[in-house]
Amino acid sequence: MLVSLDNAGVFRSDRWLVRGVSMSIEAGEIVTLIGPNGSGKSTTAKMALSILHPDEGAARQKPDLRASYVPQKLEVNWTLPLTVNRFLRLTNRASSRQMEEALALTGTDHLAKAQMSKLSGGEFQRVLLARAILRTPEFLVLDEPVQGVDFNGEIALYKLIEDIRTRLNCGVLLISHDLHVVMSKTDRVICLNGHICCSGTPATVASSDEFKSLFGDQAAPGLALYEHRHDHEHLPDGGVVQIGDEEAAADSSSGNKPGTTTGTRVDA
């Protein structure tokens, strides 16, 4: 066990942000948290990382756990001169070869000397992920790691996260508002809405009533859509085309994410 929450809750400003959260994460396991805006996903992740301490229940970490964190929000203001390479060494040592490798994994090796404050949203997220990987963590927490990344890049990054999990055998806690991802390589899905409303394998969660009522009737076709694409992940765009959905095909070719129209995305 890397991390476990036992009936944990956080109370702030006269209300419970989350309450009664129990979960545990093992090495080599990918757990995905989904839920609407403000449902307490980030708060739960912070408890798992001991950034927040539960006001009720308990949070436990393996002693000396080596964690890597990609926060949902991170700003580098312009007063701070910070190159990408320096940022990679924020909390750990790294040789220039290791830094180069980590950047190459996320397709940002050309940015090594760029200033963090000048990166685009997608580039910034890739660098955040490269830094997290570089630490060779036992526990990797990713809070909406692909915000601002284009669709093809998104699929590549999720593939990378899965590779990293296999290579490092680390536990991964992934927060995502993209349902089609949840159906991907995740071992377990936890659906939050101030409390855990359902959890289990992607298939069980997707067919549960709580999930349907939280994400609407559109949620179920999303699973089918995804599973189809999963068979053809070497053709990330093509997956949608192959199901013969004219509308979705047109949608993906215009650069939008497929599923926007079929309701597989849940904007958190």
Next chain:
Amino acid sequence: MLDDFFTRAVIGGIGVALVAGPVGCFIIWRRLAYFGDTLSHSALLGVAMALLLELNITIVVFVVSVVVSLLLLVLQKRATLSSDALLGLLAHATLAVGLVVLAFMTWVRVDLMGFLFGDILAVTPMDIGVIWGGGIIVLAVLAYIWRSLFAATVNYDLATAEGERPDVANIIFMVLVAAVIAVSMKLVGVLLITALLIIPAATARRFSASPEQMAVIAALVGGLSVWLGLRGSLEWDTPAGPSIVVAALVCFVLSVMPMPKLWAGREPRRQQPSDRSSGVKEP
């Protein structure tokens, strides 16, 4: 060599600047300028207490600044008052109380202007020892906590999650700021310490690609400002503290002026994937 008051002031001043530069960088990065102001204003309260109790001024100022900064940390965590209102309140309250207490002490002769604006004549060989000894300790401690403090400056949550213990680094940093205030008070006076902390650091920003570079450049710019300011102060018989700050300001203004290619070329250019300005776009 230390017989000459001007030489003493220069050596002491440069010692202060070398420490104020790196510490000032963190004050800028963390947007703590107002906080530094509050602390340095409270230094006058420390002066009053030291005179009242007949204790070493530097040490009492240091202790008072540490107490005020820790008080601020606690208040900020629980107070309902917004933190800039709180800082403003404490800054001026401690300054006013310090002034009133000093006025009451008719039995000690107090050079108030010296405390407010710095006193070039007052730097003794003993002070130089305190400045350089204290300065080396401050820099050594800063180097030791550098990684944690910097990580916490970039993102507190991330630093916590990855085991950098930012709370500890933050508290130590407060103590370092208090130490810089205590040792620089004699030279620039309580009203202008914040300027010595932030102006050289702001000047350094333009020429720096990394935080470490900015810290070193800030220290050098600060040293230069001290030397120029003290020369000017001697030349035109102006108060030491304000003269140093004016010199620092001149350096800053020069640094933000448009520069020839020399510096512009150093900034790593990033390629723009779409070049809208040129007409050579492929069809």
